[in-house]
Structure formats: structure tokens, C-alpha cells
Amino acid sequence: MAKPKKQPRPKAETPKGFRDYFGAEVTERAEMLRRIAEVYHRYGFDALESSAVETVEALGKFLPDVDRPNEGVFAWQEDAEGDKPGDWLALRYDLTAPLARVYAQHRNDLPTPYRRYAMGPVWRNEKPGPGRYRQFYQCDADTVGAPSVAADAEICAMLADTLEEVGIPRGDYIVRVNNRKVLNGVLEVMGLEEGEARDAVLRTIDKFDKVGEEGVRQLLTTGRKDASGAFIEGVGLSEEQAGPVLAFLTSKSEVTTETLANLRAAVGESQTGQEGVQELETIAELMAAQGYGADRVVIDPSVVRGLGYYTGPVFEAELTFEIFDEKGRKRQFGSVAGGGRYDDLVKRFTGQAVPATGVSIGVDRLLAALREKGRMGGEAQGPVVVTVMDRDRMADYQDMVGELRRAGLRAEVYLGNPKNFGNxxxxxxxxxxxxxxxxxxxxFDCGVVQIKDLILGAKIAESATLEEWKERPSQFEVARSELVAKVREIIDGQGQ
Amino acid sequence: MAKPKKQPRPKAETPKGFRDYFGAEVTERAEMLRRIAEVYHRYGFDALESSAVETVEALGKFLPDVDRPNEGVFAWQEDAEGDKPGDWLALRYDLTAPLARVYAQHRNDLPTPYRRYAMGPVWRNEKPGPGRYRQFYQCDADTVGAPSVAADAEICAMLADTLEEVGIPRGDYIVRVNNRKVLNGVLEVMGLEEGEARDAVLRTIDKFDKVGEEGVRQLLTTGRKDASGAFIEGVGLSEEQAGPVLAFLTSKSEVTTETLANLRAAVGESQTGQEGVQELETIAELMAAQGYGADRVVIDPSVVRGLGYYTGPVFEAELTFEIFDEKGRKRQFGSVAGGGRYDDLVKRFTGQAVPATGVSIGVDRLLAALREKGRMGGEAQGPVVVTVMDRDRMADYQDMVGELRRAGLRAEVYLGNPKNFGNxxxxxxxxxxxxxxxxxxxxFDCGVVQIKDLILGAKIAESATLEEWKERPSQFEVARSELVAKVREIIDGQGQ
Incomplete structure (x- = not known):
């Protein structure tokens, strides 16, 4: 008889593209989200936590980020009930599609305008890459049902406030604002309101960040050789036709009124274009009136991210300080948040267009930025450890940590096997x-305890001379009644 | 030619058994989790956020709650890569199975003992019922790698501290402690260490909460008629055989030393049983030494929940105040947290048994309890609304809300269509x-604003006489410069 085959042990691994977060990674993110929520709340936004699971039908198929192609959702089919096949369910891929579903479902009970914020994980079924995970956090604020450009301006002001609140000082960030309607005006002037050529122009503009003005000029006209030497075919416009697009992208001036004048020239007689410029002017005025100068919120037509997706104003928050990238080159930290106006949010469900505008903060990038600037520790302070010399004294050790905790100090008794003190x-x-x-x-007999300063101990072990070692002992004996005071004194001193 | 069929609109609905959370439901939960995390942190526990998605292989198939049969997980298969079939992935159904995977995966980098807390949603693919959702929050703390019963005692003390920290006053809760080893000792004395009869006895004990002492006696012996008149067959023990089990379940006395003496009698010569009683005694001593009296943590052998799952001490936190149930009957609020020691956590992965003990707080039940006691508002205060009488003054209105927000007040400009003031x-x-x-x-011409006290206004509209109406006007005119001070005065007064 064959032996029963032994069940192989399961592998202790996250699925590919997923990861775990430990200690400070978790608490620092939670603290940042709490601060962001506080700002959003003060602006009148209400919290919403929609279910992580949606029907595929409600979720729809479109994903907003144009720079993430081929991505999908994690989906599965429910069990059938009798003859009825089960619904297809999926994990949400962002927080905007669920907002559309929630607003359509609850619109009779929700106030209009509906200001809501949402924060939580989203899931993308795409090929994971370095630093790119299939589960990540988003943190969104949106105003649904407010057609006024004042709603867009409010989002920009709130974004600036939020960045300062979480620890990005003024001068280290800039909120840049563009408007899809202005681009539409430019395309109208060019006779490219619709069709393949228009779409090709839109796709090309999206590369402005990467290839710059000259690159876009080549790509709009005869084509371009990329860094690897491969030839990318051009859209086939003439130099004259490409002109207005480039004029639009490069119309930013140091002075906002000049930027607006440049845009007005670029959109010519187009009514949509004029409307777009007017909206930008109103945003600039509202910002200025509230004291948000161009050092914080600026009209900048070179913002192209999301221009294909949004229908009106488009915003992007960038951190302007320099960091060294993985290859040791200096570069700006770059984008940490983006958003804009999109007016078809709820139409899929109700047939009725509902105006909406909002912003999404890239929580993990913002955390990385704060760590880069040394504004977040990255390591939480460990607990005071009360060691166990005598198993029978456990109640006394517990008593010590109880006292330390009541004084607000993080503390624990060592609960492993106490035999080996080195461990x-x-x-x-x-x-x-x-x-x-x-x-x-x-x-215990003498009513004292030994206190060991571990940070100082490590420093001395590293570098001290024998003299220093003697002079600054890292271990003290104190009366049991002095325990809390002495521990606090050492911890407070370590911070300095 | 047939007309193209029109795509039907998607339904704006959550999947069955899922729901959305709005406003205070979200913020109150977040605040409660923050407070719990603070206590856990102070006790030396580190945060862990594992991925929501696990391989089915790592997750395993067992679910801890014996009172939720037929439940499953939400699972799907990854796309194949070439010839290799895709892995099966699933949403986590609790926070313990992922802890086992994380500890097995990272055991060389993690400290031992590893104290960790985790909070977040889990998902169960089961038939939804009233108040029973397929996505809900758990909030766990566990110590892995500490065989000492001091680790169990620590969990009990922390649980008591946590309940007080979130707003359950002393006297309104009790942490009850039992021990599976004591029950094992009782079964050993009865000659029921293993086999079908043992399992039947375990299943029967689990009904003690519902059917009481007499019910369990009937079920252990000849059988019992339930409320509907249906006959439930008994296990078939004699009255004598059932005796020790009932003695165990009912051995609680007002005095802990008596409870322990009763248990010692019930387990007779069984070594496992004696060990279990000794563990309970140690827990009671550690608790007493730290000032946790039997009014907070008590040895109580009638705790049966989880007794089949755990391997050592078992804890349950109950709220002892009375509420009215949906049928208007008075009853105790009941359990809000449970846990215990389980020693096979990591063995599936590594082959090595690792001792672990922990607790899981039922966040939603605890929130419900706090609302019941009026310790949570249930409704967040809305923002101050600055109305729009003149569209062209938008910057001035924004200026007002800016000032209010900087003073820490929640405020917003009305951003809908301002035409109809009633709206x-x-x-x-x-x-x-x-x-x-x-x-x-x-x-604006006079440098004043009108301020309307909406809470007072609503009260007056409800019940005031004409005299009162005149005496306590709900609308005031104040100088623009007085705006913030006056609004704050009104809001502070409303709280009283």
C-alpha cells in the first residue's frame, strides 16, 4: 500500500505585488491621514467609507490614470442562486468610481452640493514593479453638484492648507492649475474638435512632461527619435498647425495676468476656450483674495497630467525641493496630488450629468517626501523593557510597567524565556x-532598581574612551520610588 | 437592420451584504481605533497592516468562530502565466490567519516575543443577515512567542484599560477568564480525552450561554425539547458522567479562591487540569497585584465561547449594563471582545509550534454600546454655512470661511446655485x-453681517410663544469684524 502523500507546507508569502506594513509605516500613515481629515472636515467635507467590494457593473471599466495602461481589477463571480447566475464582484480600483455609485444610490438623502472625503486602500490587478504595489492608499476629497468654479478654487486652497498641515512648509510646494476647456479651445481653433487627429494630439501633449517642448513639436509634426534610438512616428501636423498647441503649453509667465493674456491669444475666437480662460482668471482672483499668492497656487498651462480625463480645471500639487534619485542625480521630488473637474460622474447611473470636482492625494509619495525631509522619524521609539531576573517577581515587574504606562510612557515586561539575560x-x-x-x-531587598540608558550605552560602546566610559556611566541605581522620574529624565534627554 | 440594443444603465447599489458608512459613523470609528491603538502602543505592541489579499494556500481553510457555520472566503484565480496556472487569491477573513503568515515569513527579522496590533476590515463570504455584513472591522492584539501565562494576564489588563480608555466606565464591563486546559482535565477525568463523545460534549458546552445548566444537563444525557417543541437528541452520558462537566461550568463563586478550589476538585488527578487551574490562579494573582480586582477581571468557568478553539486561557469582555433589545425586553449588552491562547498558529508554515495569545475587539458592537450610553454623538456637527446673496462677492464669502477655519471652526460657502435662498x-x-x-x-455697504442661530431657530419654530420669539431672536446683525467671535459664542452656547 502506498503511504499517504504528505501535505506540503503552505508558503508564508504575500501574493505577488502585495506587501505588509510594520510599526511606524502604519502609525505615520494613520497620523498623516488623521491630519488631512482634520483639514477636510474644517472645510465642511464629510467622511465616507464605501465598501471595498463593488459589483463590476457599478464599477464600470474606465480607469482614470492614462499612464497606467493594461490595468484591470480583481474580480470574481458570486455563487449562483438557483437558476440565477451570481453577480460579478470586484475590489474598487479607486475612490471616485465608488463615489459615483454612492451619490447615485443616495442622492435623495445627501445634501447638494455633497462634499465628501474618503481614504483607504484601492486595488489594481496589474503587473507589479519596483515600488509599485497592487494595493495602495488613496485619499480623496470631492464636491459633487457644484457647477461653480468657486468649488474648484476651494479644492486648490484646501490642497495647499493640507500640505502645510502635514508638514510641507510654504515654498516647498506649488499647486498648479490648468484647464481642459482652454486646450479644447486651442484644438477648436486648429479645427481638431474631434476624431483621430485630436486624440493623437491629446496623447502627444501627455508626453510634454517627459519630452519637453521640442519633443512635443517633433511628435506633433514629423516624428522623433527617442533615447534608445527608436523612431516614434509623428501626428503629421504642419509646423503652423502645431504652433497653437505649443503656444498653449508654454504660455506660462511669471505674472498671472500675462499667462492669461497668452492663453486668450491661443484660444482666439473659441467660446469654449474663452470660457476656460475666464474660469482660470476667476480661480486666480479667488485665490489672491484669500491670500493664496502665486507662490502657492499658480495658473500653469504646462500641467498636462489628467488633461485627457478631466473636463474643466485640472490641478496638480508638486513638491519643489530637490532630492537625489536612485541613480544619485538631483531632481525635483515632483507630484504628490492631482485632480480636476469631471462632469459625467453620475450620468452612467441616472442619465443626468452632475458636475463634480475633486483631488486625490498620493499618500505614500507624500509620506516618502516627509521622510526625505526628516519630518517623520521612520522608526517609532521602542518601549522601556523591564527585564525579568526572578520569575517569581512577575507581579512586581508588572507593577513597574503599570506605573510607567500610567505616566504615559511606553513600557513592557520581557515575556520570553528569561533564563538567558543576554537574550x-x-x-x-x-x-x-x-x-x-x-x-x-x-x-528588591534594598528597594532599588538598576536603570540602563540603552541609547547612551550604544554610543559609548561605539566610540568612548575608557575615561569617558567611567565618567558617563550608562547604568544607574535608583530608589524604586524614583523609577518613573528617572526613566522620563533619560528619555527626555535622549531626544536632544 | 435591427437597431443597436441600448446598454441598460448599471444599478447604483452595493453588492448584497455590503454597506457604506457616512460621516460620524466613519469618524467615530476612526477616533475609537486611534484610542485603542494608543493603549496597545503604550503596552509595547507594534502596529502591523498586512495586505488585505492573501493566497488561499497561506490563509488556510479554518475559521475561528464556531457560531458562524457555512462561511467562506471571497476568492479568485490569478491569470495564468504561460503554462503555469495562476494562484488562488482571497480576501482575509480575520486578522489572525494573516498574523500567522506574517510571523512565519518575517520571523528572523521580528523580535521574539512579537507583540503586534492590527485593525482593519475583514471579509466573509456568507449569507448576509440583519446587522450582519460581509465586510466588517476587527481590532486585534496578539503576543507571539511568549509561553508565559504572564502574557495572557497582560492581555486581560490591556483589555480592561482599553475599554475604560474608549469610554466604558469601571463597573460597566467585566473581563471573564476561563481555561481550556481545565476543561480538558475534566474530560480526562471522565475518560473522554478524544473521540466522538468528546467532540459532542464540546459542542454541547458551547450551548451553555443559550440553554443554561439544566439545558446542558439534558443535552449531555437523554436529550431536550427546544422552544419550538423539536426534540434534540442527547449525547447519552449518565447523570454521573455529566456531573463533572456541570460542576466545571458552574464552579464560579463570589470569591476567586473558592472558584479555584471548585475547579481543583472538578479536575481531580488530571495533570493537564491541575496545570490549567494553576494558570488561572497565576492570572488572578497577577491581576490582583496590579490592582485589577474581581470587579474588572474575574475567573469565570462559565465562559464557553471559543473554548473549542483555544488551547489555554480564554478571555471574554462583557458589558454589564442593561439595554432594551429590538423586542423591548431588557437584557445585558453582552460580549464586545474575546480571545485566548492558541499554540499552533505558525506550525502550518514552519512545522514548529509557536505559542501565541491575543484578543479581538468587536469594533462595531463597542461603537453601538457607546452610542447606547450616549457617549458618542452619532451625528457630527455640520459646518457654519456662509450663504451667497451676491455671486460677485464670492471672494468676500471665501474670506469669511477662511477666517472661521483659521479660528478652528468648521465652515463653508454655499456652492450650489445661489438663486433660491430657501434652498x-x-x-x-x-x-x-x-x-x-x-x-x-x-x-457689505455697512460693514456688517447677519448671523442666524439655526439650533435656536429650530427650537423657537417648534414651541415658542410670540413673546419668546421676540425676546430671543435667532438672528443678529454684527460688525464684520465680530464675525468669528459671535459665531463661536453661539456654537459654544448651543452645547449647553
Whole structure:
């Protein structure tokens, strides 16, 4: 008889493209989201947490980011009920599609305009890459049902406030504003309102960030050789035809009124275009009146991200300080948030167009930026570790940590096998503990405890001379009643 | 030629068994989780956020709650890569199975013992019922790698602290502790260490909460008629055999030492049983030494929930105040958290048994309890609404809300169509706004604004006599410069 085959052990791995977050990664993100929510709340936005799972039907098939092609959703079919086949369900891929569903479903109960914010994970079934995960956080604020450009201006002001609130100082960020209607005006002037040529022009503009003015000129006309030497065919416009597009993209001036004048010239007689310029002017005026100068919110027609997706004003927040990229080259940190106006949000469900405008903050990029600037620790401080010298004294050790905790200090008793004291100190080291507390029968008899300053201890071990070692001992004996005061004194001193 | 069939509109609905959360439902939960995390952190626990998606292989197939049969997971198969069939992935159904995977995967980098907390949604593919959703929050804390019963005691103390921290006063909750080893000892004494009869006894004990002592006695012996008149067959034990089980379940006394003596009698010579009683005694001693009296943490062998799942100490937190159920009957609020020791957590992955103990808080039930006690508002205060009398003054209105926000007040400009002033007031009403601000050209000319106390206004409209109406006007005119001070005064007064 054959032996029963042994069940192989399961692999202890996340699925490809997923990851776990530990300690400070979790708490720093939670703290940042809390601060963002506070700003959103102060602006009158209400929290919404929609279900992570939607019907594929409600979700629709379109994804907003033009720079992420071939992406899909994680979907599965429900079990059939009798003869009725089960619904197809899917994980949400962003927070905007669920907002559309929620607004359509609850529109009779929700106020209009409906200002809502939402924060949470979204899922994309796409090929994972370095730093690109299939589950990541989004943090959105949208105003539904407000046609006024004042709603767009409010989003821009709120975005600036939010960045400052989470720790990006004024001068280190800029909110740039463009308008799809202006581009539409330019295309109208060119006789490219619709059709393949228009779409090709839109796709080309989207590369402005990467290839710059000259690159776009080549791509709009006869074509361009890219860095690898491959030839990219052009759209086939003449130099004259390409002119207005390039004029639009490069019309930004130091002075907002000049930028607006340049745009007005670029859109000529187009009514849509004029309307777009007017909207930008109103946004600039509202911003200025509230004290948001062009050092914080600026009209900038070179913002192309999302221009194909949005229908009116488009915003992007960039961090302007320089960092070194993985190849050691200096570059600007770049975009951390984007948004704009999109007016067909709810139409799929109700047949009625509902104006909407909003912004999405790239939480993980913003966290990376704050770490880059040293504004977030990246490592949480470990707990004070009360070591165990005598198993029978567990209640006394628990008493010590209880006292420390009541004083607001993070503290724990070592709960592994206490036999090997070295292991206890290794554990404290692994936890990043600032202080270890040691008490055996001698100490209990005398009513004292030993306190070890682990940060100072590590420093001394690294570099101190024998003299220094003697002069600045990293271990002290104090009366048991002094425990909390002394531990606090050491921790407060370590921060300096 | 047939007309192209029109695509039907998608239904704006969550999938069955899912729901959305609005406003205070979201923020109150977030605030509660933040407070719980603070306590966990102070106890030395580190945050962990594992991915929501796991391989089915890593997740395993067992679900911990014995009272939720037929439940499954939401699972789907990844696309094949070449000849290799895609992995099966699934949404996590709890936070314990992912902890096992994370600990097995990262055990060389994690400290031992590893104290971690996790909070977030989990998903169950089961038939939804009233108040039972297929996505809900869990909030867990576990210590992995600590065999000492001091780790269990720590969890109990932390659970008591947590309940007080979120607003359940001492006296309104009790943490009850039992031990599976004691039950094992009882079964050993009965000669029922293993086999079908043992499993039948375990299943029967689980009904103690519902059917009480007499019910369990009947079910262990000859059988029982339930409320509907249906006959449930008994396990077939004699009265004598059923005795030790019932003695175990009912051995709780007002005095802990008596409870322990009763248990010691029930387990007789069984070594496992004696060990279990010893563990309970140690927990009771540690609790008492730290000042957690039997009014907060109590040894109680009538705790049966999870006794079949856990391998050592078992805990349950109950709220002891009375509420009225949906049928108007008084009853205790009941369980809001449960946990215990389980020692096979990581063995599936590594072959090595790793001791673990932990607790899971039922976030939604705890929130419901706090609302029941009036300790959570249930409704967030709406924003101050600055109405729009004159479109061209938008910058001035924005200026007002800017000032209010900088003073820490929640405020917004009405961004819908301002034509119909009645709609603006209806909007403010729907938002639960405490105050509306009104300013037209007259007001701007005189440097004043109108402030309307909406809460007082609503009260007056409900019940006031004409005299009162005159005496306590709900609308005031104040200088523009007084705006913030006056609005704050009104809001502060409304709270009283």
C-alpha cells in the first residue's frame, strides 16, 4: 500500500505585488491621514467609507490614470442562486468610481452640493514593479453638484492648507492649475474638435512632461527619435498647425495676468476656450483674495497630467525641493496630488450629468517626501523593557510597567524565556528600547532598581574612551520610588 | 437592420451584504481605533497592516468562530502565466490567519516575543443577515512567542484599560477568564480525552450561554425539547458522567479562591487540569497585584465561547449594563471582545509550534454600546454655512470661511446655485449647520453681517410663544469684524 502523500507546507508569502506594513509605516500613515481629515472636515467635507467590494457593473471599466495602461481589477463571480447566475464582484480600483455609485444610490438623502472625503486602500490587478504595489492608499476629497468654479478654487486652497498641515512648509510646494476647456479651445481653433487627429494630439501633449517642448513639436509634426534610438512616428501636423498647441503649453509667465493674456491669444475666437480662460482668471482672483499668492497656487498651462480625463480645471500639487534619485542625480521630488473637474460622474447611473470636482492625494509619495525631509522619524521609539531576573517577581515587574504606562510612557515586561539575560538585552536592542530596567533579589531587598540608558550605552560602546566610559556611566541605581522620574529624565534627554 | 440594443444603465447599489458608512459613523470609528491603538502602543505592541489579499494556500481553510457555520472566503484565480496556472487569491477573513503568515515569513527579522496590533476590515463570504455584513472591522492584539501565562494576564489588563480608555466606565464591563486546559482535565477525568463523545460534549458546552445548566444537563444525557417543541437528541452520558462537566461550568463563586478550589476538585488527578487551574490562579494573582480586582477581571468557568478553539486561557469582555433589545425586553449588552491562547498558529508554515495569545475587539458592537450610553454623538456637527446673496462677492464669502477655519471652526460657502435662498437654508438644515451667515450688498455697504442661530431657530419654530420669539431672536446683525467671535459664542452656547 502506498503511504499517504504528505501535505506540503503552505508558503508564508504575500501574493505577488502585495506587501505588509510594520510599526511606524502604519502609525505615520494613520497620523498623516488623521491630519488631512482634520483639514477636510474644517472645510465642511464629510467622511465616507464605501465598501471595498463593488459589483463590476457599478464599477464600470474606465480607469482614470492614462499612464497606467493594461490595468484591470480583481474580480470574481458570486455563487449562483438557483437558476440565477451570481453577480460579478470586484475590489474598487479607486475612490471616485465608488463615489459615483454612492451619490447615485443616495442622492435623495445627501445634501447638494455633497462634499465628501474618503481614504483607504484601492486595488489594481496589474503587473507589479519596483515600488509599485497592487494595493495602495488613496485619499480623496470631492464636491459633487457644484457647477461653480468657486468649488474648484476651494479644492486648490484646501490642497495647499493640507500640505502645510502635514508638514510641507510654504515654498516647498506649488499647486498648479490648468484647464481642459482652454486646450479644447486651442484644438477648436486648429479645427481638431474631434476624431483621430485630436486624440493623437491629446496623447502627444501627455508626453510634454517627459519630452519637453521640442519633443512635443517633433511628435506633433514629423516624428522623433527617442533615447534608445527608436523612431516614434509623428501626428503629421504642419509646423503652423502645431504652433497653437505649443503656444498653449508654454504660455506660462511669471505674472498671472500675462499667462492669461497668452492663453486668450491661443484660444482666439473659441467660446469654449474663452470660457476656460475666464474660469482660470476667476480661480486666480479667488485665490489672491484669500491670500493664496502665486507662490502657492499658480495658473500653469504646462500641467498636462489628467488633461485627457478631466473636463474643466485640472490641478496638480508638486513638491519643489530637490532630492537625489536612485541613480544619485538631483531632481525635483515632483507630484504628490492631482485632480480636476469631471462632469459625467453620475450620468452612467441616472442619465443626468452632475458636475463634480475633486483631488486625490498620493499618500505614500507624500509620506516618502516627509521622510526625505526628516519630518517623520521612520522608526517609532521602542518601549522601556523591564527585564525579568526572578520569575517569581512577575507581579512586581508588572507593577513597574503599570506605573510607567500610567505616566504615559511606553513600557513592557520581557515575556520570553528569561533564563538567558543576554537574550533579554538583545530583545531590547531589536525593539529600539530607550531604557532597560533591571531588578533581582538584591535590588528588591534594598528597594532599588538598576536603570540602563540603552541609547547612551550604544554610543559609548561605539566610540568612548575608557575615561569617558567611567565618567558617563550608562547604568544607574535608583530608589524604586524614583523609577518613573528617572526613566522620563533619560528619555527626555535622549531626544536632544 | 435591427437597431443597436441600448446598454441598460448599471444599478447604483452595493453588492448584497455590503454597506457604506457616512460621516460620524466613519469618524467615530476612526477616533475609537486611534484610542485603542494608543493603549496597545503604550503596552509595547507594534502596529502591523498586512495586505488585505492573501493566497488561499497561506490563509488556510479554518475559521475561528464556531457560531458562524457555512462561511467562506471571497476568492479568485490569478491569470495564468504561460503554462503555469495562476494562484488562488482571497480576501482575509480575520486578522489572525494573516498574523500567522506574517510571523512565519518575517520571523528572523521580528523580535521574539512579537507583540503586534492590527485593525482593519475583514471579509466573509456568507449569507448576509440583519446587522450582519460581509465586510466588517476587527481590532486585534496578539503576543507571539511568549509561553508565559504572564502574557495572557497582560492581555486581560490591556483589555480592561482599553475599554475604560474608549469610554466604558469601571463597573460597566467585566473581563471573564476561563481555561481550556481545565476543561480538558475534566474530560480526562471522565475518560473522554478524544473521540466522538468528546467532540459532542464540546459542542454541547458551547450551548451553555443559550440553554443554561439544566439545558446542558439534558443535552449531555437523554436529550431536550427546544422552544419550538423539536426534540434534540442527547449525547447519552449518565447523570454521573455529566456531573463533572456541570460542576466545571458552574464552579464560579463570589470569591476567586473558592472558584479555584471548585475547579481543583472538578479536575481531580488530571495533570493537564491541575496545570490549567494553576494558570488561572497565576492570572488572578497577577491581576490582583496590579490592582485589577474581581470587579474588572474575574475567573469565570462559565465562559464557553471559543473554548473549542483555544488551547489555554480564554478571555471574554462583557458589558454589564442593561439595554432594551429590538423586542423591548431588557437584557445585558453582552460580549464586545474575546480571545485566548492558541499554540499552533505558525506550525502550518514552519512545522514548529509557536505559542501565541491575543484578543479581538468587536469594533462595531463597542461603537453601538457607546452610542447606547450616549457617549458618542452619532451625528457630527455640520459646518457654519456662509450663504451667497451676491455671486460677485464670492471672494468676500471665501474670506469669511477662511477666517472661521483659521479660528478652528468648521465652515463653508454655499456652492450650489445661489438663486433660491430657501434652498440655501434647506441645505444648511440638511447639513445640521449650527449657524448660517448672511451678507448682501446692504450688509457689505455697512460693514456688517447677519448671523442666524439655526439650533435656536429650530427650537423657537417648534414651541415658542410670540413673546419668546421676540425676546430671543435667532438672528443678529454684527460688525464684520465680530464675525468669528459671535459665531463661536453661539456654537459654544448651543452645547449647553
Amino acid at each position: 533579554q538585552m538583545k530583545y531590547a536592542d531589536k525593539r529600539g528600547s530607550p531604557v532597560a530596567v533591571i531588578a533581582g533579589s538584591d535590588e | 440655501q437654508m434647506k441645505y444648511a438644515d440638511k447639513r445640521g449647520s449650527p449657524v448660517a451667515v448672511i451678507a448682501g450688498s446692504d450688509e
